[in-house]
Amino acid sequence: MRAADVLGAEVLGPDGVRLGKVLDIRLVQDGPMLGADCALRIEGFVVGKRWLASHLGYDRANVNGPALVNAVVQRLSADNRFLSWDDVAQLAPGRVEARVSQLGPVPTLVDGQIKT
Amino acid sequence: MTGRALDLTLHLLDRQVLDQDGGMVCNVDDVEFLVPDDGAPPYITTLLTGPAALAPRLGGLLGRWVLSAYQLLGERHDKEPDRIPYELVTDIAASVKVSRTRAEMGVHPGEDRARQYFVDRIPGARHESS
Numbered sequence: 421m422r423a424a425d426v427l428g429a430e431v432l433g434p435d436g437v438r439l440g441k442v443l444d445i446r447l448v449q450d451g452p453m454l455g456a457d458c459a460l461r462i463e464g465f466v467v468g469k470r471w472l473a474s475h476l477g478y479d480r481a482n483v484n485g486p487a488l489v490n491a492v493v494q495r496l497s498a499d500n501r502f503l504s505w506d507d508v509a510q511l512a513p514g515r516v517e518a519r520v521s522q523l524g525p526v527p528t529l530v531d532g533q534i535k536t
Numbered sequence: 537m538t539g540r541a542l543d544l545t546l547h548l549l550d551r552q553v554l555d556q557d558g559g560m561v562c563n564v565d566d567v568e569f570l571v572p573d574d575g576a577p578p579y580i581t582t583l584l585t586g587p588a589a590l591a592p593r594l595g596g597l598l599g600r601w602v603l604s605a606y607q608l609l610g611e612r613h614d615k616e617p618d619r620i621p622y623e624l625v626t627d628i629a630a631s632v633k634v635s636r637t638r639a640e641m642g643v644h645p646g647e648d649r650a651r652q653y654f655v656d657r658i659p660g661a662r663h664e665s666s
Contacts, residue, residue, distance in 0.1 A: 421568070421569045421571055421578065422566050422567070422568055422569070422584065422589075422592065423544055423549070423566050423567045423568075423569070423593075424566050424589075424592040424593045425592075427544075427545065427593070428595075443545075444543045444544055444545045444546065445543070445544040445545075446541065446542075446543055446544075447541065447542055447543070447544055447548075447580070448539065448540070448541045449539060449540050449541070449542075450539050451577070451579035451580075452579060454579075454581065454621075454622045454623050455621075455622065455623030455624065455625070456623075456626070457625070458539075459579035459580060459581070459622060460542070460548075460579060460580045460622075461576075461577040461578065461579035461580075462569070462577045462578050462579070463541065463577070466543070475545060475546070477543075477546050480543065480546075481543065481546055505577045511571070511578070529541055529542070529543065532540035532541060532542065533539075533540065533541060534541045
């Protein structure tokens with residue numbers, strides 16, 4: 421499976437309601453050993469509606485300036501949510517089915533670590 | 537760097553791949569996941585590069601045009617992207633570093649051939665600025 425199959429995929433809740441689209445894939449480097457390091461495994465998906473605003477990173481990557489841009493993009497990204505892999509019922513190209521209908525906020529990344 | 541977290545589109549896709557000598561190899565245009573049968577989280581096994589990897593991400597008319605041009609002009613005339621096994625990745629930062637040289641990995645053979653037979657023959661082509 422390629423990332424292109426998942427990025428932009430529709431995310432559906434247990435009752436078939438649309439929760440948004442996959443805007444990004446959160447990875448953690450603690451998968452099986454590949455070469456000298458652990459593999460990057462999927463931790464979850466950033467789910468939302470505004471692709472461009474999310475790709476600036478203000479909603480999750482500890483980016484907060486300039487203040488005016490931060491305020492506008494944070495507002496545009498306010499609806500973004502995080503779907504943990506543990507809550508994924510099925511993953512198929514172009515479609516992700518979730519076990520839950522309510523998604524949590526997107527955890528922020530600070531210096532390569534997930535800030536809870 | 538075990539346990540560190542990153543976001544695929546923010547920190548890996550479209551990054552420059554550098555070889556062990558610091559030479560530019562390619563860009564990360566897509567990645568391939570292995571999906572374990574036991575329900576464990578999928579993990580990255582391969583970096584994909586080249587127009588055949590980029591085209592599905594672009595999608596639409598532009599994606600189809602890029603793929604058609606690659607099939608017509610590319611070395612292999614197929615839809616398969618060039619691949620870099622994740623085992624070769626030594627660091628992921630502003631760029632992605634791999635433990636082999638561009639020539640050893642054989643990515644973008646058409647580009648290498650164009651350089652060999654066309655670009656390098658242009659007067660002044662070997663005068664690097666640095």
